[in-house]
Amino acid sequence: MTLKLSLDIAITHLLARKKQSIVAMLGVTFGISMFLVMISFMTGVNKFLNDLALDNSPHIRIYNPIKTDRLTILDEMAATKAPNQKGMNVVYHQRPKNELPNIDKGMKLVRIIEKMPEVLGVSPQVGTQVFYNNGPIQVSGTISGTDIVKENALYNLKSKMEDGNIEGLLFNPEGIIIGSGLAKKINAKTGDRISITTPYGNTLLLKVVGIFSFGIATVDDTKSYASIATVQKILQKDPSYITDIHIKLKDYQKSKVMAAELNRMFGFKTEDWETANAAFFAGDQIRYVMTAVVSITLLVVAGFGIYNIMNMHILNKIKDIAILKAMGFEGKDIIATFLMQSVIIGILGGLLGISIGYFFSYLISQTPFPEAGFLKITTFPVNFDPRFYVAGVFFGFVTTLFAGYFPALKASKIDPVAIIRG
Amino acid sequence: MVLKATNIIKYFHEPEDFQVLKGLNFTVDKGTFLSIVGKSGCGKSTLLYILSSMDTDYEGQLEINGQLLTGKSQNELARFRNQNLGFVFQFHYLLPEFSALKNVMLPAMKLGRFSKEEIENTAMEKLRLVGMEDYALKMSSKLSGGQQQRVAIARALVNNPAIIMADEPTGNLDKANSIKVFDIFMELTSKGQTIIAVTHDNEFAEKSHRIIEMSDGKIVRS
Ligand SMILES: Nc1ncnc2c1ncn2[C@@H]1O[C@H](COP(=O)(O)OP(=O)(O)O)[C@@H](O)[C@H]1O
Ligand SMILES: [Mg+2]
Numbered sequence: 156m157t158l159k160l161s162l163d164i165a166i167t168h169l170l171a172r173k174k175q176s177i178v179a180m181l182g183v184t185f186g187i188s189m190f191l192v193m194i195s196f197m198t199g200v201n202k203f204l205n206d207l208a209l210d211n212s213p214h215i216r217i218y219n220p221i222k223t224d225r226l227t228i229l230d231e232m233a234a235t236k237a238p239n240q241k242g243m244n245v246v247y248h249q250r251p252k253n254e255l256p257n258i259d260k261g262m263k264l265v266r267i268i269e270k271m272p273e274v275l276g277v278s279p280q281v282g283t284q285v286f287y288n289n290g291p292i293q294v295s296g297t298i299s300g301t302d303i304v305k306e307n308a309l310y311n312l313k314s315k316m317e318d319g320n321i322e323g324l325l326f327n328p329e330g331i332i333i334g335s336g337l338a339k340k341i342n343a344k345t346g347d348r349i350s351i352t353t354p355y356g357n358t359l360l361l362k363v364v365g366i367f368s369f370g371i372a373t374v375d376d377t378k379s380y381a382s383i384a385t386v387q388k389i390l391q392k393d394p395s396y397i398t399d400i401h402i403k404l405k406d407y408q409k410s411k412v413m414a415a416e417l418n419r420m421f422g423f424k425t426e427d428w429e430t431a432n433a434a435f436f437a438g439d440q441i442r443y444v445m446t447a448v449v450s451i452t453l454l455v456v457a458g459f460g461i462y463n464i465m466n467m468h469i470l471n472k473i474k475d476i477a478i479l480k481a482m483g484f485e486g487k488d489i490i491a492t493f494l495m496q497s498v499i500i501g502i503l504g505g506l507l508g509i510s511i512g513y514f515f516s517y518l519i520s521q522t523p524f525p526e527a528g529f530l531k532i533t534t535f536p537v538n539f540d541p542r543f544y545v546a547g548v549f550f551g552f553v554t555t556l557f558a559g560y561f562p563a564l565k566a567s568k569i570d571p572v573a574i575i576r577g
Numbered sequence: 578m579v580l581k582a583t584n585i586i587k588y589f590h591e592p593e594d595f596q597v598l599k600g601l602n603f604t605v606d607k608g609t610f611l612s613i614v615g616k617s618g619c620g621k622s623t624l625l626y627i628l629s630s631m632d633t634d635y636e637g638q639l640e641i642n643g644q645l646l647t648g649k650s651q652n653e654l655a656r657f658r659n660q661n662l663g664f665v666f667q668f669h670y671l672l673p674e675f676s677a678l679k680n681v682m683l684p685a686m687k688l689g690r691f692s693k694e695e696i697e698n699t700a701m702e703k704l705r706l707v708g709m710e711d712y713a714l715k716m717s718s719k720l721s722g723g724q725q726q727r728v729a730i731a732r733a734l735v736n737n738p739a740i741i742m743a744d745e746p747t748g749n750l751d752k753a754n755s756i757k758v759f760d761i762f763m764e765l766t767s768k769g770q771t772i773i774a775v776t777h778d779n780e781f782a783e784k785s786h787r788i789i790e791m792s793d794g795k796i797v798r799s
Contacts, residue, residue, distance in 0.1 A: 157689060160686045160687060160689075167674050167675060170674075171673075474670060475672050475673075477670075478666075478670045479683075480631075480655060481629070481658065481664055482659065482684045482687065482732070483655045483656060483658040483660070483662075483687055483688070484655060484659075484687055485651075485655045485656065486652060486655075487652075488687070571631050572631045576622070576626065
């Protein structure tokens with residue numbers, strides 16, 4: 156079997172110049188381990204942020220935005236006239252109407268949506284901006300009136316409680332659960348009384364029954380939960396008044412489609428998870444592209460290293476190649492012999508690369524995260540996806556195949572007489 | 578008749594156009610020990626490379642074992658050489674990373690007709706023939722010039738080729754070893770193999786079956 160013979164010669168050649176072979180191999184090892192560490196870490200971070208965003212935001216939010224772009228009455232009248240009769244109607248700086256941002260028949264909607272097969276859970280909310288006061292301190296933020304049981308089903312609030320418990324809201328009509336950052340700002344503990352003031356000037360005294368922490372500063376520093384009735388009361392609205400409906404789906408990837416569907420069905424504005432986190436996704440893409448660019452660069456550099464080493468090697472072995480051909484080795488045998496050398500370098504380098512890559516990824520995954528209090532995370536997030544490891548070995552193989560092919564082709568074209576004649 | 582050369586003409590174009598071989602015609606019978614002699618530079622080696630099928634850049638026709646080699650592709654010629662020709666170069670060319678034994682085995686492994694054990698036995702037998710069996714496992718780069726030359730001869734014999742071509746096969750050998758190599762070649766002809774050896778050792782040539790003398794790219798005595 157000629158291939159076996161080529162392999163035999165290839166291995167002998169590799170072993171005869173161990174140092175060069177090892178240097179070439181380490182080039183591949185370096186490229187692939189860097190690729191693995193980077194892609195595992197980057198996607199780990201992406202996935203972590205993803206989960207965080209996914210965990211703490213609704214897949215779909217239904218709300219009723221206050222329109223500022225409504226037509227003036229003059230425009231409306233103008234639109235009914237024929238175009239050539241259009242007069243000049245100018246209204247400067249139109250103000251929004253005092254519209255109620257509520258979802259009409261919201262509770263009925265909730266019951267309809269809850270029955271949809273794609274839906275995991277629905278939580279109606281009534282939200283408003285408020286000032287929190289504890290003594291002289293005033294902090295602005297938002298309050299969500301929620302059905303705490305439904306909200307818990309959506310966001311697993313229980314697991315995010317630092318102090319107190321969510322059931323406090325069920326039994327205490329004056330209860331409020333506040334974010335950990337907010338609690339610090341207004342210096343409030345569970346059991347304390349704080350007063351909240353709405354933009355309309357209504358004030359209510361509430362009792363802190365719990366403190367939560369999502370691990371997202373913008374939420375923990377501003378948000379609080381109370382029962383729907385409590386917030387309706389402070390807004391002086393009737394018990395059907397709902398401003399937001401939060402929906403979680405069984406499959407979050409259907410968010411966009413479902414959001415459009417709900418909008419079509421009910422006419423209210425719907426916002427899906429992806430759109431709400433668009434900025435975050437842009438960062439995601441940039442991180443992926445960066446990883447790819449750096450990894451490919453490293454592998455190309457490793458490829459050039461192998462290309463050079465193989466070229467030099469073939470120059471050194473030019474006499475041997477002439478002899479092999481004189482003895483009857485064909486062009487394809489010569490190609491196989493030298494291609495195998497670089498592919499062996501590639502595969503060994505790749506395997507070592509994934510071991511080292513795994514090792515460093517593991518180290519990173521065990522490294523304590525410095526800002527542990529800010530995000531709910533103790534060590535760096537690393538994604539150990541086996542596909543990356545397969546890709547690593549595959550890239551190493553392909554790179555060395557290319558890097559070795561051209562020198563090997565050159566070797567196969569060597570004219571034995573020209574060499575042997577001397 | 579094992580070889581037939583018809584009107585072989587060869588030019589070199591570097592450094593200037595120069596006709597080395599000026600129309601050579603000859604045949605070689607099976608089992609002949611043929612010596613090609615002539616002054617240095619008359620074109621002996623050039624002719625031998627054409628006969629060995631490695632050099633394809635010539636005019637005329639070459640036939641070996643009834644097969645027309647002229648015009649065949651490089652890969653076909655490589656296979657042909659592997660099966661039918663053994664070659665001993667002027668400068669003993671062994672593969673330095675391999676043992677003497679492995680060097681001898683390589684053409685047989687390429688041929689792929691026998692198992693590894695059979696090939697090893699044949700190779701050892703050929704090494705014994707040239708008196709190198711004690712050095713079989715030594716790295717070829719660790720052997721002396723004369724020893725390497727003998728291993729190269731063993732390698733040329735391993736596939737039992739119809740023709741063995743040798744360019745100055747005794748050039749690097751002392752008197753005793755030269756005689757030994759001559760005897761080996763002579764012995765092979767008695768078994769039907771053909772030897773074509775370029776030499777400037779007149780004593781060596783005189784003892785062979787037949788001499789072709791060249792001068793300035795022509796055959797002057799045959
Ligand atoms: N590669 C070459 N290019 C140009 N001229 C060559 C080449 N090889 C040999 N020659 C010339 O061809 C002639 C014959 O060379 P060669 O066959 O080696 O002679 P010999 O083996 O009889 O000593 C010499 O004049 C030599 O200089
Ligand atoms: Mg010569």
